[in-house]
Amino acid sequence: MARKPPPVDPALEQQLSAAGDDDAVEATFSLHPPSDSSPLIDPAEVRTQVARLVKSAEDATGQKVRDLNVLPRIQSFVLSAPPKVVRAVLRCGEIASALANIQPESMAIEPVTGSGKKPPPRRGGKPKKGDA
Amino acid sequence: MSIQSELNAFGATQVLVYLKKTVADAAAASAVANPIAEITKHFAQTVVSRFGALAAAEGLSGGGPAFRVYKNLGIVLGTVDEASYKAVKASDEVRAVAAVPEVSLIRPTSSALAAPKAGPTWGIKRLRVPELWKAGLTGKGVLVAHLDTGVEADHPVLKGAVTAFAQFDSFGREVAGAKPSDSGTHGTHTAATIAGRNNKKADVGVAPGASLASAMVIEGGNIVARILGGMDWAVGQGAKILSMSLGLRGFREEFLPLMRTLRALGILPIIASGNEGPATSRSPGNYDLCLSVGMCDSQDEVDPDSSSHRFDRDLDPIVPDLVGPGVETLSAMPGKKFGVKTGTSMATPHIAGLAALLWEAKPNATVDEIERAIFGSCARPATMPLARANRGVPDAVEAHRLLTTGAAAQPAPKPKKKPKKPKKPKKPKKTGG
Numbered sequence: 001m002a003r004k005p006p007p008v009d010p011a012l013e014q015q016l017s018a019a020g021d022d023d024a025v026e027a028t029f030s031l032h033p034p035s036d037s038s039p040l041i042d043p044a045e046v047r048t049q050v051a052r053l054v055k056s057a058e059d060a061t062g063q064k065v066r067d068l069n070v071l072p073r074i075q076s077f078v079l080s081a082p083p084k085v086v087r088a089v090l091r092c093g094e095i096a097s098a099l100a101n102i103q104p105e106s107m108a109i110e111p112v113t114g115s116g117k118k119p120p121p122r123r124g125g126k127p128k129k130g131d132a
Numbered sequence: 133m134s135i136q137s138e139l140n141a142f143g144a145t146q147v148l149v150y151l152k153k154t155v156a157d158a159a160a161a162s163a164v165a166n167p168i169a170e171i172t173k174h175f176a177q178t179v180v181s182r183f184g185a186l187a188a189a190e191g192l193s194g195g196g197p198a199f200r201v202y203k204n205l206g207i208v209l210g211t212v213d214e215a216s217y218k219a220v221k222a223s224d225e226v227r228a229v230a231a232v233p234e235v236s237l238i239r240p241t242s243s244a245l246a247a248p249k250a251g252p253t254w255g256i257k258r259l260r261v262p263e264l265w266k267a268g269l270t271g272k273g274v275l276v277a278h279l280d281t282g283v284e285a286d287h288p289v290l291k292g293a294v295t296a297f298a299q300f301d302s303f304g305r306e307v308a309g310a311k312p313s314d315s316g317t318h319g320t321h322t323a324a325t326i327a328g329r330n331n332k333k334a335d336v337g338v339a340p341g342a343s344l345a346s347a348m349v350i351e352g353g354n355i356v357a358r359i360l361g362g363m364d365w366a367v368g369q370g371a372k373i374l375s376m377s378l379g380l381r382g383f384r385e386e387f388l389p390l391m392r393t394l395r396a397l398g399i400l401p402i403i404a405s406g407n408e409g410p411a412t413s414r415s416p417g418n419y420d421l422c423l424s425v426g427m428c429d430s431q432d433e434v435d436p437d438s439s440s441h442r443f444d445r446d447l448d449p450i451v452p453d454l455v456g457p458g459v460e461t462l463s464a465m466p467g468k469k470f471g472v473k474t475g476t477s478m479a480t481p482h483i484a485g486l487a488a489l490l491w492e493a494k495p496n497a498t499v500d501e502i503e504r505a506i507f508g509s510c511a512r513p514a515t516m517p518l519a520r521a522n523r524g525v526p527d528a529v530e531a532h533r534l535l536t537t538g539a540a541a542q543p544a545p546k547p548k549k550k551p552k553k554p555k556k557p558k559k560p561k562k563t564g565g
Contacts, residue, residue, distance in 0.1 A: 007385035023221065023229075026303075028356045030389035039396035067152075069304050069357065071364035075393050078304045078357040096389035101302070101357045108353030109377040109404045109414065111318065111475035112437045 003032065003093060012100035016083045024066045024080045026101035031075045031094050043072030049094055050077045057081075057088035147217065147229050149208040155225040156301070168208065171226065174219045175210035246462055248334035248470040254430045255325075255457025255482055261338050261528045264489050265330075269532070271339025271488035273495070276326050277366030277374045277399070278481075279359060280319035282348035284466040285312035287320060289328040289336060296345040296369050304361030314466045315351045318377075321473050324464035325481035326375060326488070334470060336463045338485025341492070345369040353378065363390070367397055372491055375484035377404040377477030379414025383443070387416035395421055400499045402484045404476035405452035406439030410520065413441035413451045420448035423487075423503055426521065427458025427479040432513045434520040435459050438476055442519060450522040454510050456482040486528055494535050505535035 012027055019025050031049060033039040041049070050070050058064055067080040078101060079089065090098055149171060151159065159167040166172060212220060221229050252262050275295070285294035299310035314320045327344050328337025347362035359378060366374065374394060380386070394401050403417035405424045417424040418441060426438040434440075434455055441451045458479030465471035483506065490502050497505075509531035512524025533539070 007388075009384075009386055026357070028304075028360055030386075030393075032389070033392070033396075039392055067303060069361075071304060071360050073367040073397075074360060074364045074390060076360050076364070076390065078360065080303070097386040099356050099386045101355060103354040103356060103380070106350075106353035107356075107359070107378045107380055107414075108318075108350045109379060109406055109475065109477050111473040111477060112407045112435075 006090065006095045006097045008090060008097075009099040011104050012086075012098055015100050015102075016086060019083045021084065022082060025083050025086050026078065026080045027086050027089075028076060028078050028099045028101050029089065030096045030098075031077075032096040033075070041075050046070060046072040046075055046077075053089060053092040053094055054079070056092065057085045060088045061085050145212065145217075147210060147212055147220070149210060149220055149226055149229050151208070152225055168225065171208060171220060171223055172210060174216035175208075175212060244473075245465060245469055245471045248336075248462065250332060250334060252335040253457075253462050255461050255479075256335065256338055258430070258457050259338070259482060259486060259526060259528050261486065261489070263529050264493075264532055265340075267532075269489045269492050270341025271327065271485065271492050272341035273343075274339070274373070274488040274491045275343045275345055275369060275371045276339070276484055276488055277363070277369070277371035278319070278323050278326060278344045278346040279349045279362045279366065279374065279376050279378070280322055280346070281316040281350045282314040282319045283312055283323040283344070283346040284314045284320045284464070284468075285346070287324065287464045287466070287468055289324050289331055289334075289464045290320070290344075291329060293327040293329060293337075293342070293344050294323070294346050295343040297347070298345075298362065298365050299348040300358040300361035300365075302355045302357060304357035304364070306361065306365060310348070312346065313348070315348060317465050317471070318350070318473075318477065319346065319348070320466050321463040321471065322375065322377070322477060322481040325461065325478065326485045328464060334462060336470075338482050339488035339492075342485065342488040345371050350378070360390075363394070367394075367399065372399060373484050373487045374399055374401045374403075375481050376401065377475070377480055379403065379406065379417050381406075381408075381412070381414055383413070383418055384415040388419060388421070391416050391419055391421040395499055398499055400487055400502055402480055402487065404480040405441075407437045407475050407477075408439050409437055410440050412439045414439070418443070418451040420445070423454075423483065423506070424452040425458075425476055425480045425483050426452035426455040427474070427476045428455040428516065428521065428525060429459035430457070432515045432525070434516050435474070437474075438520065440520045440522075450519060452476070452522055453507065454483070454523045455479065455516065455521045455525055458482075483526065486526060486531065489528065490531055490535050493532055497535060501535060505531045505539075508534045508539065 015025050047070050054065055061084040063082045063085050065081040069078040283294055297312040299307040301307055323344055324336050327339050327342040330340045345366050349358045349362040401422045403422045403424055405417050405426045406414045416422050427435045443449050456479030458476055459474045460472045461478040462472050487502055506526050509527040510523035512521050
């Protein structure tokens, strides 16, 4: 059964579109597991798979990957490459998802101020309808 | 705005220049004042760019400093025009050139220093954790992965807690020789909530015997590879629990494979739901694969800023899964101090610590069993709406009972769908007369 295309981060799409042919775009990728019942890939096999699909992308585009960092235990890798190479990697069936490495905004969930007005506390009774 | 848009509009812009690894390593090790002069010679002071204009408005002549080198990160922040942008991009020493992220609304931190108060914090008492302490449970032997801003490992309440520390560069590679430190205050605060040691000043840690594998992955928080590098490292350390306060706004599928992998590896991801209020959430916290945590206060009310969301799905439609103590929580702060913070990231380490206590009680428990025990123990007071608090607040004693009696071994039966009531036939309309 054909896999559906991986979800691709809009920020990555934007960076790929904005980049020149020789610019380097950084992306992080996760690999598909072998099957639903076998969700883990041996770390050595992760490296083998990544090397294979990187070579395939380089052969297809005639361009080279600039930098590669494989994170075998979490079945992921980080790539810096020209946009055509990144798109070729995205087309590989092994890719489960992809994100721009450099996100447009912080992902940190920052604490909030403890002060500020809050709604008066309810004293028992049913919760109000419409609370979301 | 993109770099080119800025250049078109203003003629100059600030950029982040990411150095190649070999260059970055050499720069970090160099004692020379500016080890990358070949790159920085291209940067210029100017008032023309947006940032230069801001600097000039603050009274900095010429548009402020032309560049700033972040040696440990291998990054340079500098101002370029069209010609120098091309020159920097073409440099053999440069890996990538990126626009400076837009400044988005970031709520101010509530990093208020506070005097410690002897005894357990209100949050620890609310979860009934001290009763597990009396039973001899402290989280000993359980390793919690703490991915945050770093940690002040020699803080008195964290002595011996941090058994491993790592820092990651912007490509997810471990920075060699990194010593424990906190790039802010958040990491020390959350670390101590998970595993702060009991002491005369204040008992701020839920699992005072647990160990922490702490990684500095947030400095700005917009580099995905640093977080992934930290996760990969934490897996290698043997962590059972991942405590994290990070996420992309909304529901984003890109982290799904990663969370599946972590659970398959026997790791429970416990993630803050967010601090943007009702009808908001972030991924990966809003996945059913993650244990998402909202925040409540000491009056058993869900804080208005606690994120919550209802999804159209059968499994775990409401986010967060539960709420934990997160308002004005006392914990450690760098400088060997104490302070209070408010946020779902304060609630999250409470639940991570609870998971550590439970895993000590039953070391061979699966991720699902630990999660079911925590969920099954929850109670939602009348002051907390379902849509905001979901299951409510966990109870450590009840969670321990469910886990150790085997009641958490089986999944809870799916609620039976109520049969639809047959529609009443409409009464015929009276037609006068």
